[in-house]
Amino acid sequence: MQEELLRSEKLSAVGQISAGLAHEIRNPITIIRGFIQLFDQKASSEEEKRYYSLILKEIDRVNQIINDLLNLASPTSNVEKVKVNIPNKLDDLLMLYSSTFQNQHIKLETKYSSNGAYVWANESQVQQVFVNIVQNAIEAMDDGGTLTVEAFEDKQANMLTVSFTDTGGGMDEKTLKNLGTPFHTTKPNGTGLGLVMSYRMIEDIGGKMKVNSQLNEGTTFKIQLPIVQNG
Ligand code: ADP
Ligand code: MG
Numbered sequence: 001m002q003e004e005l006l007r008s009e010k011l012s013a014v015g016q017i018s019a020g021l022a023h024e025i026r027n028p029i030t031i032i033r034g035f036i037q038l039f040d041q042k043a044s045s046e047e048e049k050r051y052y053s054l055i056l057k058e059i060d061r062v063n064q065i066i067n068d069l070l071n072l073a074s075p076t077s078n079v080e081k082v083k084v085n086i087p088n089k090l091d092d093l094l095m096l097y098s099s100t101f102q103n104q105h106i107k108l109e110t111k112y113s114s115n116g117a118y119v120w121a122n123e124s125q126v127q128q129v130f131v132n133i134v135q136n137a138i139e140a141m142d143d144g145g146t147l148t149v150e151a152f153e154d155k156q157a158n159m160l161t162v163s164f165t166d167t168g169g170g171m172d173e174k175t176l177k178n179l180g181t182p183f184h185t186t187k188p189n190g191t192g193l194g195l196v197m198s199y200r201m202i203e204d205i206g207g208k209m210k211v212n213s214q215l216n217e218g219t220t221f222k223i224q225l226p227i228v229q230n231g
Pocket of ligand 1: 132136137140166168169170171175179180184185186187189190191192193194195196219
């Protein structure tokens with residue numbers, strides 16, 4: 001009972017309302033999107049087509065906000081956790097991005113000093129955290145660049161460090177200071193929710209995330225996660 005209380009405390013009232021609202025909004029949005037697509041296919045002029053594609057873009061933006069809110073509101077403490085092989089997870093995820101990297105002239109470098117480091121976590125949340133960070137790196141390198149992903153073990157501290165370094169535009173002090181503040185974004189289409197969720201999830205599994213950034217040079221996100229023993 002007491003444990004239940006603690007758990008629900010962690011999922012704040014705002015989070016619960018967001019999650020409920022997000023689900024309710026999703027269904028009508030899907031229906032609206034379907035109809036707009038239909039109209040778009042039947043459109044008779046270029047002008048009309050342009051309007052529909054604008055509407056579709058904005059609907060997709062609403063969907064993105066809803067997804068980010070849902071991720072943020074989903075509990076981190078009472079979800080199913082398993083042993084996640086982090087280097088494998090990274091490889092799977094980075095493979096999904098290979099065509100994006102190619103199209104955007106981003107060179108990927110991976111350096112893993114450990115192949116069998118496991119972390120006790122929820123698989124889809126780990127994936128979501130990595131997606132948030134990789135997506136931000138891609139968005140920061142709109143003129144191309146290099147993304148370096150590293151994973152190494154500190155055997156003494158029993159921690160796994162995963163770092164993501166991009167050669168993108170970097171952040172100014174104000175942005176750095178506001179990292180992790182909900183809705184703080186410097187992007188016209190950003191939600192400012194990705195890193196909020198990432199910080200929460202990492203903290204929940206006993207990890208830490210540090211950021212280093214130089215304006216016009218690039219950014220490094222360094223995540224430290226506690227390793228669970230193999231077997
Ligand atoms: P969003 O991407 O929707 O803006 P995030 O929480 O993912 O929200 O990021 C918040 C802000 O942090 C971004 O708007 C951006 O200003 C900054 N940021 C995050 N990652 C990077 C990065 N790799 N390079 C430069 N700026 C970044
Ligand atoms: Mg983001």
